[in-house]
Amino acid sequence: MRRAGAGKETELGDAMRVLDAAAPVAPALGEGRRFPFSRKTNARAGGRPVTPEVLDPRRTGSEALELEEGLRALVVGQEEAIRQIVDVYQMYLTGLCPPQRPVANLLFLGPTGTGKTRIVEAAAETLVGTSRAVIKVDCAEFQHSHEIAKLIGSPPGYLGHRETHPLLSQEVLNQYHTDRVKLSFVLFDEIEKASDALWNLLLGILDKATLTLGDNRKVDFSRAMIFMTSNLGAAEMQSLVSPRLGCGSSAPPAHDERTEGRIRRSGIEAARKKFTPEFMNRLDKVVVFRPLGEGELRRILDIELGFVQQRVLAASAERAFVFRLTEEAKDALLADGVDLRYGARHLKRSIERMLVQPMSNLIATGQVRGGDVLRVDWDAEQSCLQFVREEEGVPVQALAEMLEPRVRSWARAAVAAQPAPQKAPLARGSRRI
Ligand SMILES: Nc1ncnc2c1ncn2[C@@H]1O[C@H](COP(=O)(O)OP(=O)(O)OP(=O)(O)O)[C@@H](O)[C@H]1O
Numbered sequence: 001m002r003r004a005g006a007g008k009e010t011e012l013g014d015a016m017r018v019l020d021a022a023a024p025v026a027p028a029l030g031e032g033r034r035f036p037f038s039r040k041t042n043a044r045a046g047g048r049p050v051t052p053e054v055l056d057p058r059r060t061g062s063e064a065l066e067l068e069e070g071l072r073a074l075v076v077g078q079e080e081a082i083r084q085i086v087d088v089y090q091m092y093l094t095g096l097c098p099p100q101r102p103v104a105n106l107l108f109l110g111p112t113g114t115g116k117t118r119i120v121e122a123a124a125e126t127l128v129g130t131s132r133a134v135i136k137v138d139c140a141e142f143q144h145s146h147e148i149a150k151l152i153g154s155p156p157g158y159l160g161h162r163e164t165h166p167l168l169s170q171e172v173l174n175q176y177h178t179d180r181v182k183l184s185f186v187l188f189d190e191i192e193k194a195s196d197a198l199w200n201l202l203l204g205i206l207d208k209a210t211l212t213l214g215d216n217r218k219v220d221f222s223r224a225m226i227f228m229t230s231n232l233g234a235a236e237m238q239s240l241v242s243p244r245l246g247c248g249s250s251a252p253p254a255h256d257e258r259t260e261g262r263i264r265r266s267g268i269e270a271a272r273k274k275f276t277p278e279f280m281n282r283l284d285k286v287v288v289f290r291p292l293g294e295g296e297l298r299r300i301l302d303i304e305l306g307f308v309q310q311r312v313l314a315a316s317a318e319r320a321f322v323f324r325l326t327e328e329a330k331d332a333l334l335a336d337g338v339d340l341r342y343g344a345r346h347l348k349r350s351i352e353r354m355l356v357q358p359m360s361n362l363i364a365t366g367q368v369r370g371g372d373v374l375r376v377d378w379d380a381e382q383s384c385l386q387f388v389r390e391e392e393g394v395p396v397q398a399l400a401e402m403l404e405p406r407v408r409s410w411a412r413a414a415v416a417a418q419p420a421p422q423k424a425p426l427a428r429g430s431r432r433i
């Protein structure tokens with residue numbers, strides 16, 4: 001597929017010439033006419049008459065489909081957010097995004113730990129290969145004018161003008177562009193905490209896709225996806241899903257269409273109350289993230305276990321081993337880690353405490369060695385995970401074969417992203433050859 005921006009001027013010039021040439025032939029859209037080009041006219045203009053065919057605008061191109069699959073592998077249960085990101089990416093690819101605006105202005109609302117930040121990282125990982133490409137602005141940290149200078153730099157003449165490197169410069173924005181994808185990902189977190197100065201800056205970016213730095217340089221955001229997150233209305237949403245949660249219950253939330261609709265409305269209502277119409281008008285979409293239920297947390301557990309396996313493989317090639325959890329062990333992690341008030345955050349803490357920390361003890365004491373295959377079970381008597389070696393001396397290649405394909409590819413990416421091993425310092429006067 002031809003990419004937006006590639007040889008834009010010449011293509012545009014060609015297209016305009018073709019349109020100019022066609023103009024005298026194209027009839028004006030008159031009163032009562034449904035469609036400007038009749039089949040006869042088409043034929044006259046060089047077109048080929050065909051049997052009218054209804055087209056399917058719901059199908060996405062292969063690259064957008066790849067993004068969708070990438071997001072689905074990493075983000076659980078937030079279909080609407082995935083849909084929005086894929087849709088704007090498709091528009092970006094075909095060059096149909098509105099001009100002089102960011103590629104997308106999306107506001108994500110919803111309870112803590114439901115994937116608002118994760119989905120932005122996942123989009124960056126899938127499209128440009130690393131979540132570090134996300135430029136994150138914690139709005140709560142930019143309350144005073146000197147803090148705004150960290151974002152846009154201070155005007156010339158101010159003390160320290162040369163030393164401050166603005167966080168939102170064009171270089172930072174373009175840093176992770178690849179030959180394939182020239183997109184930036186900017187995330188304004190907790191926007192309800194933004195100061196007035198930051199707010200004005202944000203409105204300018206959302207509206208005109210430009211930002212003026214302290215030294216008057218302009219930054220172009222027309223190749224950026226702008227994400228904003230807020231926990232506004234999260235408490236009300238959570239109480240709609242599981243009214244007893246406030247009393248410490250972790251009963252699974254009821255997800256039906258009516259509840260989902262009410263959650264959405266309460267989120268949007270909270271945003272309308274807090275934010276000005278001029279801000280709301282600049283948004284392409286407000287997406288309300290659903291509180292996660294137990295089934296979703298179970299799927300997130302599998303994803304997170306894959307990341308732990310990736311860490312094990314990336315940590316050291318000589319000490320690479322594979323572990324597998326029994327269903328009982330997974331149940332135990334879920335029982336400990338499911339607190340629906342904190343979404344998946346709590347589950348991640350349980351994984352670190354119950355699995356990763358003991359495993360690092362096993363590595364440090366040489367009880368687990370490279371080439372081992374471990375079974376991780378639940379020891380009900382001791383109330384902890386039990387680690388059992390089932391095989392040893394398995395070659396790395398064979399270990400890799402045991403992994404799910406997606407974990408294998410994450411591990412490969414993690415190894416590739418590792419910094420090259422430090423070369424030994426050279427003796428004075430010597431040089432490398
Ligand atoms: N829907 C999800 N799918 C997959 N992983 C998730 C999901 N939600 C949360 N997680 C996991 O939990 C972690 C925390 O989630 P995340 O940072 O996205 O929360 P958040 O919605 O941004 O919360 P907060 O409002 O507190 O910033 C993520 O790093 C990810 O590992």
Ligand SMILES: [Mg+2]
Pocket residue numbers: 116117118189229
């Ligand atoms: Mg977040």
